[in-house]
Amino acid sequence: MKRGILFLLLTTFWGVFVEAGNNKEVPVSNLRVPAYPLVTIDPYISAWSHTDKLYEDEVRHWTGTEHSLTGVLRVDGKCYRFMGKGEQALTSILKDARDEEWTARYTNTMPYADWYTKEYNDTEWQEGAGAFGSADMPHVKTEWNQGDIWIRRKFSIEDKNISKKRLYLVYSHDDVFELYLNGQMLVSTGYKWRNYVVQPLDAEQVKSLTAEDNLIAAHCHNTKGGAYVDFGLFTDDEMESFFGTEAEQTKVSVLPTQTYYSFYCGPVQLDLKFTSPLVLNDLDLLSSPVNYISYEVRSLDKCAHDVQIYFSATPRWAVNSLDQEVSVENYRSSDIHILKTGTLEQNVLGKSGDIICIDWGYFYLAGNLSESSDMSVGTPRSIQESFAGKGILPDTKISRTSVRLDKEEILLAYSENLGNVRERKSEGYLMIGYDDIASVQYFGKNLKAYWKKKYPTMDAALADARKNYKKNMQRCDEWDYKVMKDAVEAGGQQYAELCAASYRQAISAHKLVCGPAGELFFFSKENNSNGSIGTVDVTYPSCPIFIRYNTEIMKAMLDFIFDYSESGRWKKPFAAHDVGTYPLANGQTYQGDMPVEETGNMLIMTTAIAIVDGNADYAAKHWEILTAWSNYLAEAGMDPENQLCTEDFAGHLAHNANLSAKAIMAIAGYGRLAEMLNKPEEAKKFTEMAKRMAIEWERRADDGDHYRLAFDMPGTWSQKYNFVWDKVLGLNILPDRIMKKEVTFYLKTQNKYGLPLDNRFTWGKTDDTVWSATMADSEGDFQELIRPIWKYVNETSSRVPLGDWYETLNADYINFRARSVVGGVFMKSLDYYLRNKRK
Known part of the structure; x- marks a missing residue:
């Protein structure tokens, strides 16, 4: 870039990236x-x-909350909603356990066939409180x-008008689940957890509800692991909608650090960009x-x-349940107008777990x-009515207030008057x-985020983000260009789009913090799995993205595992699985x-760091434990x-x-x-041990035109x-034929929709399959294995942050949304980088 080898053409948000010299274009992602x-x-x-159009549903946390x-x-007095549903939240008719415990009859003994009907006699069942x-x-x-x-x-049901309302069943389960409403089956999942x-x-299901006698x-x-059942019934709030007209979304594209949208709002075009400055080398x-x-x-018509x-948000961003009381502040600092909200209780690090x-x-x-801009705090009706009618926010004079969200909704709102928009953009x-x-x-010490080293307060961080807005945006543009x-x-191109979707x-799914001695720790959370923190077999599949772009971050993902063993807290001869349940890293x-x-994971990742760094200084710091682990794998x-592997x-x-x-690659890595x-x-x-093991492995695993799942299972x-890793790291342990x-x-x-993990199921894993595809010698074979994964991501009906565990027959995600393991998609990029480095 600095020498003019490359330049970035961004005519608008929707420009294309161009490489000077051969005019090779890298278009925005169409995935x-x-x-x-x-x-x-x-x-x-x-x-x-979670929807194709930004205005079709509320914005949601990865958990679905x-x-x-x-x-x-607002264009010439008419409002066009381009994001969200306008804070029309669901109100409980039948509360689930997030709001209060509920009572029901239950049994663990198979009942008679009509157990789900209202007429069934359940008097001998136990009584218990939900969730179960x-x-x-x-x-x-x-x-x-x-x-x-x-x-x-x-x-x-007390509401006499219930048949005229839109109703919603809200449910959670782990694992195989079925649910009936007044004898009608509403849910049958197979092996999943949600x-x-x-x-x-639908209308027939709502019609089945009566005032006195209903049954879910x-x-x-x-099957194994955690178990869970919770459910309730909800309806839309009957709040007047001031933002009923939807904009027309025309484009959406995901790049590594930015998501781009375009909309027609009557006679004008709106381009919107969400930027997360997650630049790995900064x-x-x-x-x-x-x-x-x-x-x-x-303006689209030059008039x-x-x-x-x-824009508006709610204090729901800062609570775990709606019965928590929150404070809201409205103030100014360093030429910034700020709205701030959080719970009154402030039980810092008081919860751990997954969902x-x-x-x-x-x-x-x-x-x-x-x-031209303003910010305000108030009720949804007062805020929305004022903006819809006048194009301004109400002057509520609220500097500080507190509410309980299950009793009262409150909005944090921002508006800007863009004035007369004609040919020049605003x-x-x-x-x-x-x-x-x-x-x-x-291990008992509370650690702060890395950014707190530089900024004493959040106000200071916001002030710096404002001061460096243009610089940060340019940095993200350049980084997106590089990664793509x-x-x-x-x-x-399709592979690059998968990388953009994963980045x-x-x-x-990590948090960058300063350790007890000021060292760098990068802790993962095992999202939508069990909530573990620093899970080694989550770090391992995610590692290609971090090894490729910043080995210091990769070291920060391993250091606490090394410390766990080297400190004597972890006493077993092999590596730990995790260091706790997020955000409490107090032991496995x-x-x-x-x-x-x-x-094996720890040894392989340490080897990869050394090869990318061009030296083994990091390994030298941990040589004693690496030697002990290598000896363990040798035996x-x-x-x-x-035992379990990462596909537990x-x-x-x-x-x-x-x-x-994996053990063979780890031993070769130690060598x-x-x-x-x-x-x-x-x-x-x-x-030499690794080479002998590879020969023995081939003898035991050979099954004709492939190799076995297990040595004793023809x-x-x-x-x-x-x-x-034999190919990516240039270890040269395996015969090429394998x-x-x-x-x-x-x-x-x-x-x-992809390659199953093995013959037992038709499940696929995005990260694993990209690694298998990277083993291919030819570009054509790699593309043949990548194309179905791209197709899964592009066509799945499961609308959640990218699920890495999915069904290869119909593209349904099975579980594991929003996990960091999708960083494994970058294995091909890492392989390409290291092959060029070895030349």
């Missing part, structure tokens, strides 16, 4: 993603649009964690607690139009102080931020170990005992050929590290994605 990233700061502040953002453009599930799940009042549970919840799914009731009956079968930007929403408006823009939202710290909506931006006060607890260019050159999800909470999996890795959802498996492949550290005896010993197969045979078999075995 329709399952959910669009909007505000992505960390695992708690992660808001997405409403984190409402509403956007409206394992103790580590949210809101559980009645524990159940094995086998089956049948639940009957009877209720009456959290607070919103399902509209549910059955759930838990720690200040990466840790920033501030995201931007930028807007441009232009002048009077235009005002409006929860943060309820400590403060949410910020901020804009420039100017004569533009502006606002900022969304979050100060979590403390981010992670590490790297990906296109490595694997083509923010992979990074924002996962109930079980993955000895070969996690130990236990060739033919693993009955598939259960324990003995003699796992892919797990053995390479020893060579780089001038330890010739160890280098020779472990490199007629089976699985992806051997762990072997990709990868060639596997890839040839994958090409004829994959389904419409």
